[in-house]
Amino acid sequence: MKHGQSSLSGLATALANLSxxxxxxxxxxxxxxxxxxxxxxxxxxxxxxEALFAFFVLVRAPADKSSFAPWDSMITLGGTFTPLLLRPVEANHDLVAGEVVQVIGTCLAVLGVLSLNRSFGLVPAHREIKREGLYRWVRHPLYCAYTVSNAGYLVNNFNVLNLALVLAALAFQVLRISSEERFLSQYPSYADYKARTPWRLIPFVY
Structure with missing residues (x-):
């Protein structure tokens, strides 16, 4: 019976990750x-x-504990899916400045995802506390990378809708930082990590 329940739980998790x-x-x-x-x-x-994000969603490790608070779920949905509403403009070339910023943001995001590896998640959850890679410098390097990459994307795909979406995504990320840290602060290992890594998003700034 337990084996059957475990199989069903595993199938449900796999389907949720796929969705x-x-x-x-x-x-x-x-x-x-x-x-x-x-x-x-x-x-x-x-x-x-985005292919990298999709891959790590599929192979991520199960969480020891997750937040099911409605507010946490709402800002997670907003922060995760608002940028996915961005759409490219019909242009035949990119501006060099936008390209450089987007390359920097994308490289940071790739390094951040690889640092996080199978601890990648969406809602506030407790998996392994990462301290290596970019997580040595700031506590939320992926959100920093998203912001940089979105800014570069906006330069090359500017319209009013994309501008509104990028600003909304940034607001959601700041809210997610507060939400995640509130949830994780119940764990002594995260409190120790916060003490050793004082910057949330940008070194020496925030």
């Missing part, structure tokens, strides 16, 4: 189509990054 990974895959597909039409490097950078 979360699909929007990342669709977002990547939209930008792959844009790259095929215009050969814009910014589009292929998005494809690489």
């Amino acid at each position: 979360i990974a699909l929007p990342f895959a669709f977002f990547a597909a939209a930008h792959l189509a844009n790259f095929a039409r215009h050969h814009r490097p910014s589009a292929i950078l998005v494809v690489v990054l």
